[in-house]
Each structure stands twice: as structure tokens, then as C-alpha cells.
Amino acid sequence: MSELQNFSVVNLQQQEIPVVIEDSSTRHPYVPIGIISPDDFFENITEAFTNSTTTAAVVNGISDLIFGKGIYSKNSEYKDIFNKMLPQEEMKRVVFDLKLYGNAAFQVYWDSAHTKIVKMYHLPIQYLRAKKLVKETRVSGYFYCIDWTDQKEIRGKIELPAFGTSEEECEVLFIKDYTPGKFYYALPDWFSAIQFSFVEAELSNLHLNNIENGFLPLVMVNMNNGIPSPEERSSIEDMIQGKFTGTRNAGRFILTFNDDKERQPTIDTIKIDNLHEKYKYVSDYAQDKLLVANRVTSPLLFGIRTENNGFSSQSEEMETAYSILQTMTILPFQNLLLNQIHEALEIGGWENSELFFEQSTPLAILSATAEATDTSVEEVKDDIGEESENPNTTSVDTQADRNNNGIPDSEEHSATFRMSNPKFKKEYEITKQN
Numbered sequence: 001m002s003e004l005q006n007f008s009v010v011n012l013q014q015q016e017i018p019v020v021i022e023d024s025s026t027r028h029p030y031v032p033i034g035i036i037s038p039d040d041f042f043e044n045i046t047e048a049f050t051n052s053t054t055t056a057a058v059v060n061g062i063s064d065l066i067f068g069k070g071i072y073s074k075n076s077e078y079k080d081i082f083n084k085m086l087p088q089e090e091m092k093r094v095v096f097d098l099k100l101y102g103n104a105a106f107q108v109y110w111d112s113a114h115t116k117i118v119k120m121y122h123l124p125i126q127y128l129r130a131k132k133l134v135k136e137t138r139v140s141g142y143f144y145c146i147d148w149t150d151q152k153e154i155r156g157k158i159e160l161p162a163f164g165t166s167e168e169e170c171e172v173l174f175i176k177d178y179t180p181g182k183f184y185y186a187l188p189d190w191f192s193a194i195q196f197s198f199v200e201a202e203l204s205n206l207h208l209n210n211i212e213n214g215f216l217p218l219v220m221v222n223m224n225n226g227i228p229s230p231e232e233r234s235s236i237e238d239m240i241q242g243k244f245t246g247t248r249n250a251g252r253f254i255l256t257f258n259d260d261k262e263r264q265p266t267i268d269t270i271k272i273d274n275l276h277e278k279y280k281y282v283s284d285y286a287q288d289k290l291l292v293a294n295r296v297t298s299p300l301l302f303g304i305r306t307e308n309n310g311f312s313s314q315s316e317e318m319e320t321a322y323s324i325l326q327t328m329t330i331l332p333f334q335n336l337l338l339n340q341i342h343e344a345l346e347i348g349g350w351e352n353s354e355l356f357f358e359q360s361t362p363l364a365i366l367s368a369t370a371e372a373t374d375t376s377v378e379e380v381k382d383d384i385g386e387e388s389e390n391p392n393t394t395s396v397d398t399q400a401d402r403n404n405n406g407i408p409d410s411e412e413h414s415a416t417f418r419m420s421n422p423k424f425k426k427e428y429e430i431t432k433q434n
């Protein structure tokens with residue numbers, strides 16, 4: 001009679017393309033946004049940032065370039081007032097949130113008469129959830145909670161009105177760009193490559209485990225002296241793991257004592273051909289996709305070196321790449337922020353704000369440009385600053401101008417269905433004129 005063989009099927013982990021869902025049908029008064037579970041969007045974005053070296057380097061680098069040397073006003077009457085009303089450190093945090101999460105928020109404080117804005121503070125976007133629409137045509141408020149996974153904390157959440165919807169002292173100015181298929185929130189521009197952030201994280205875990213295991217190959221150890229009890233099997237497994245795994249146990253030898261040759265343990269190595277090449281390919285592929293998703297024109301700008309730079313020299317690459325990055329990546333973020341803040345300040349009693357970001361250009365690029373144009377570094381800085389200004393914030397907008405540009409005035413806001421407020425039409429006309 002043949003012996004019975006026990007077989008088991010091992011189901012390997014399967015991953016799917018991340019899908020973001022705004023659950024507006026929830027019973028809660030707020031709208032959760034999730035990827036894997038109903039309300040884990042911001043948690044997953046944070047995890048991708050903290051565990052991926054490329055994502056962290058690029059997000060930090062681009063947010064620093066967006067912020068530059070700070071946001072200022074060319075209006076001499078408001079210059080000192082704006083520096084106090086909108087602290088640079090608060091602005092830098094808002095810029096970082098917008099790049100990392102695709103959403104950002106200010107706490108906007110009004111005076112007692114609710115006629116002028118007196119202070120603007122950064123509000124951590126991961127702590128906010130949009131209020132669900134009932135009969136309104138725009139989001140009227142946001143809920144604030146420091147931990148959306150703790151039911152006790154959720155019960156104590158604070159409701160804050162959206163900017164321009166109340167007479168409260170504090171309102172929330174929510175900043176986001178347009179994302180197709182999303183109403184309450186936006187997705188970060190690099191979200192299409194979020195899975196590659198987790199690929200980098202898993203690769204780092206894999207290499208860490210290899211180090212912990214002394215770079216031992218995958219082996220199958222067969223004990224040929226009978227089947228011990230479950231307790232003995234667990235004890236033997238723990239003993240082998242304790243003696244032959246970990247960096248301190250690398251290079252140890254195995255000594256066994258057997259009654260005869262047939263009872264000796266056998267060790268079979270499970271080989272995977274060209275494993276190091278496969279790891280390198282996956283690592284390079286993941287890094288490349290993250291750079292593409294973030295619209296990085298040259299990894300060297302963020303201290304990331306690749307095998308093929310694509311230019312005859314590093315200085316040539318950085319100069320050309322920075323110019324493209326500034327136009328395609330940095331300026332769109334700055335325009336979005338300047339437009340939103342400029343409109344809020346106008347509503348808040350501060351007209352003609354003339355806000356601009358002072359650019360932070362690498363000295364090597366400034367020197368090369370100055371030499372090529374036979375000008376000084378300071379003159380090049382001034383030229384770059386003028387080219388980077390947002391015309392929306394440096395010209396006087398009359399009520400007729402805003403209506404002619406297709407932007408509803410304050411009286412029409414409550415009756416206008418607005419998914420976001422990027423002012424695409426106005427920016428297009430300005431770009432066309434330039």
C-alpha cells in the first residue's frame with residue numbers, strides 16, 4: 001500500500017494597481033478617501049514617502065525649488081504686513097503638502113469685523129476630511145482630527161468652515177488642482193508611480209533580510225532521522241534560525257553527528273539564476289518610473305546619479321534640465337499657489353498683493369548663464385525672477401476683468417459648481433500673450 005502524500009497550495013501575495021475612492025455614500029458627515037481600506041489615502045502616501053529613497057529625495061527637492069527663497073510682495077505698502085501675516089515657515093509647509101499629497105490647506109484668521117485677513121497658518125492636510133455635500137454646490141466645511149483611525153478621536157473631531165462660506169473667525173482655505181474623477185480631493189502628480197515607491201521599500205527589506213541571513217542562499221534542510229513531535233520540530237527550527245541567521249552568524253559552519261550515512265541531514269539549495277541582475281533591473285526600473293512621474297528632467301538636480309545622463313557633460317545637463325524643470329514642473333505649482341492665495345487675499349481685503357516666489361537657482365547655472373549672456377549673476381537673478389512672476393498677482397484686476405476672463409465674482413461663488421479653482425482659462429490667456 002502506497003504512502004499518503006500531503007500537498008498544500010501556497011498562494012503568493014498579489015498586488016493590484018492602486019485605485020483611489022472618495023466614498024461620498026458613507027454614513028459619516030465627512031468624505032473618507034482610501035486606496036486599500038476606506039480611509040487610508042494619506043497614510044499610504046506618507047508611507048510611500050518615508051520608505052522610498054527616490055520619492056523622498058524628489059519630493060523634498062521639488063518642494064524646496066517650488067518654495068525657493070520664499071514668497072514676497074512687490075507692493076511696498078503690504079511688504080512688511082504680508083511677511084507677518086503669512087510666515088515663510090508656514091508657507092514652506094503648505095508647499096510641501098501640495099507636492100507630497102496633492103492637497104494643501106491654510107487656517108485663515110479674520111479680524112473681529114470679518115473684513116480683513118489677519119493671519120494665515122499651515123494646516124496639516126492629512127488631518128482634514130471634506131464635509132459631504134447635501135444640497136450645497138460647493139464644499140462648505142472640513143472636519144479636523146489628528147487620528148482618523150481612532151474612533152474616540154473621530155468622535156471629538158472639529159468642524160471648520162471653508163473659506164468664504166461663513167462669518168467665523170477661522171476658516172479653511174483648501175488648495176488643490178483638478179484631478180479627473182475626483183471632487184473633494186486631488187491626487188499628487190506622482191501618484192501614478194506610487195506602487196514603485198513600495199517596490200523600492202520591498203527591495204530595501206529584501207537586502208536587509210539578506211544581510212540578516214548572512215547572504216545565505218534559499219535552502220531546504222531535510223532531517224532524515226524520523227519525524228519529531230511538533231514541540232521538537234519548533235525547537236529545532238528555532239535553534240537553526242538562531243545559530244545560522246543574522247549578520248553576527250555569517251560564515252559559521254554546520255557540525256552534525258549521525259548514527260549512519262542514511263540518517264545524515266541533507267541541505268538542498270534552491271537556485272535562482274541571475275538574481276542580482278534581476279534585483280538591479282527592478283531597482284533601476286522603479287527609480288526611472290518615479291522620476292518620470294515626478295517630471296524630473298535630470299536626476300542630478302536632486303543628487304541622484306544614473307548610468308546614462310544623456311548629455312555630453314554634467315554642467316550641460318544640469319543647465320538644460322533645470323530650465324525645463326522650472327517651466328514644466330515648478331512654475332505650475334507656483335502659479336496654483338499664487339492664484340489661490342491672491343484670490344483669498346482679495347476677498348480678505350488685500351487688493352494688489354503682487355505676490356511672487358523668489359526663485360532659488362543653483363549657483364553653477366547662474367554663473368554659466370551670466371558668462372554666456374555677458375551679464376552679472378545679480379542681473380541673471382533679476383531676469384529669472386521677472387520671468388517667474390505670476391501676472392495674475394502683479395496686475396490690477398477689476399471686477400469687469402474677472403468677469404471677462406470667465407472667473408465668477410464673489411456673488412456668483414455660491415451658485416457655481418466648482419470642482420477646483422486653478423483658473424485654467426486665465427492662465428492660458430496670459431501664457432498666450434507672453
